[in-house]
Amino acid sequence: MPRRTPVGQPPANLRELLIKGLWITVWLVFLSSPVEDLVGGGRSTAATVAGSCGLAVFVGVYLALVFRTMGRPFSRRVVFGLGGVLSVLAPVLAWTLGSAWLGLFVYLAVAFGATLPLRAAYWAIPASAVVMYLIGLRTDEKEARGLVVLVLLIGFAMAGVGQLVRTTIELRKARATVAQLAANEERLRLARDLHDLLGHSLSLITLKSELAGRMLPGHPEQAARQVADIEQVSRQALADVREAVTGYRRPRLAAELAGAQVALTAAEVIAEVPAEPDLAGVPEETESALAWALREAVTNVVRHSGASRCAVRLLRHETLDGPVLELTVEDNGSGGSGKGPGNGLTGLTERLQKVGGTLRAGRIKRGFRLVARVPTAPLTDVGSGA
Template identity: 40%
Template sequence: MDVPKGQPQPVSRKWRLTGWLLAAVWLFFLNVPLGTALGQAEPWRKWLGIGTLVAFGVAYVLLFEWARAHRQAGRPIPRGRAAASLLGLLALGLVGIPGTGADWMTTLVFVATAGVFLLPAVWALVVVVLAALTPLVAGYLVPGWSGVSGVFFAVLLASFAMFGVAALAQRNGELRAAQREISRLAVAEERARTARDLHDILGHSLTVVAIKAELAGRLVEVDPSRAVAEIAEVEQLARAALADVRGTVGAYRGVRLADELAGARSALTAAGITADLPAELPELPAERDTLFGWAVREGVTNVVRHSGARHCTIRVEPDAVEVSDDGRGPTAQAEAAGHGLVGLRERAQRLDATVSVGRRPQGRGFVLRVGLPAGAR
């Protein structure tokens, strides 16, 4: 099932159950005040103590799970609601004093741990200190409550443990957020790659198809046999473009420099541009051969579309490829068609290569050059 963008990933049923158990297992420590309530001789004290402890336990578990859900989803816990919830827990503990006696202070352990899980570190520390000092102060001020000093240590130990639980929940939430971001970026990168490849493939192929179709139209009356040959090539180009699109979508398409040079010769000839191409090619690593193939495709496409040139030269060296013409050079129209150059630069960056475009140093014309740093292999 797809998850909408920005929404938390679904949590498995096993982990949801684990979260509930993690909160509920702490309720075991309410057995001391519960035993005190069950031992009350007066029914109203007994049931008041039991009722407040049950309400306290349910409220604590729900509060813990609510806070955990916020942390896992990467959402901030509202401070107002957190403070109100802590005061509610404290009030339930205080209301149960007639039934639980001095043992009500066991609930302070839960108030302290909830504060750690709900509040920022500074405020959580304040809650823990107050909860830890309350048994000591109450034991000194209230006769008969001196035997609960052990709650002081219980508050400190439980709060320390909850700091670890809170940190773990926070890190899990951050990890889930990072995983969602990685997934989003991966999808965006794949879409960009597909869009770039389709632009480069269709831009070149459709340009050649348009030129050959125009040439065939001019030859219909003066040279029908050649017009038929050009139309046949248009059909072959269209089928090849369709195969390239399918290959790109399937992520298995490759580009070879030799094939691109052959296609460049055909495209330039159909456009009436004299092609000066290398007779032999140097041995190139596979990745460099592919990059140079893309450079030839992009350069020739721009020459045919925008240059108005009569002559185009392609030079291939072990560490560079260059496409130049004697046309009018860069124009506003050529700059507007810069999507292919963007894609070419992205490909070049993977090999630490550079892409330079502009006017030729001598005379009229435009030059596209892709070069690798000196010493690259």
């Protein structure tokens, strides 16, 4: 699926820059009246030159202001300064050159709505509409009356879009902060666990090593016993570390479901993911195998399928072999290259088989479906029941 230009972020490549540029320049249609007025030939050379220069400056400032707001914004002082230039040019040009130039107030309202803080935009947009109407009373009241509604609607619409962009940026920053805090908390937990696991053992090894060193010249047998104790403690510490590392590396289904929601949303895939899995009675090894299946399935959806929708379901079933927990990941994409199961699916099949589970994956009428089933009872119990 082609990547859509994200809201609230600067263009990441030339394609996104062209899309956003096209979206902005499409609104330059309101410049047709001033351009026709300039090329119509009814004005003096001085008026035509002055009008052309004023229009060029107005459009340049407008595009610079709106384009820059999409990326790294100008400082507030620069924004107000450029907005002030537009606020002077629009009335002066419309007052001196006639009703054909009243359309500049549409751009003035757009610039106010897109760049000013919400509270400032609330009074700046109506003020621009009032000024335009007052100038229109002198030139063409009927056209001014029609443009008032347009200026207000477009201005407040852009204010809403600007607020949406700012909120989106804040949400992205908040999400990054939450992820950083979660990583910091995980590091602290790892540090605490390592201290609890190794602190006592290493202290004991140090003390016994010093004791063995003092005993070694005169009491070699007692020193040997201390060395044997050191070996036993170190072996136990190694076993504890291995067990802890295994626990760290084992994925949890709840965490993988949350990660799937984030990954699919980031890839602009409409996701249906259950929030709280029911894992009562499910062994850790079985949960881990199901979590690996979910991770692999979501990775395939994001990287290879080109899907726009993905549904994840987690259900319990009663079968002839006993109760099972079934994970289904279904999308509306192509399912990848179609050259047979890859290494990921082959590895998943082996993982699931170790806990007595099964894996089915393949194309359906409109997309691709992966179904992983695992027994909710330990493998030994399943085997005895069969």
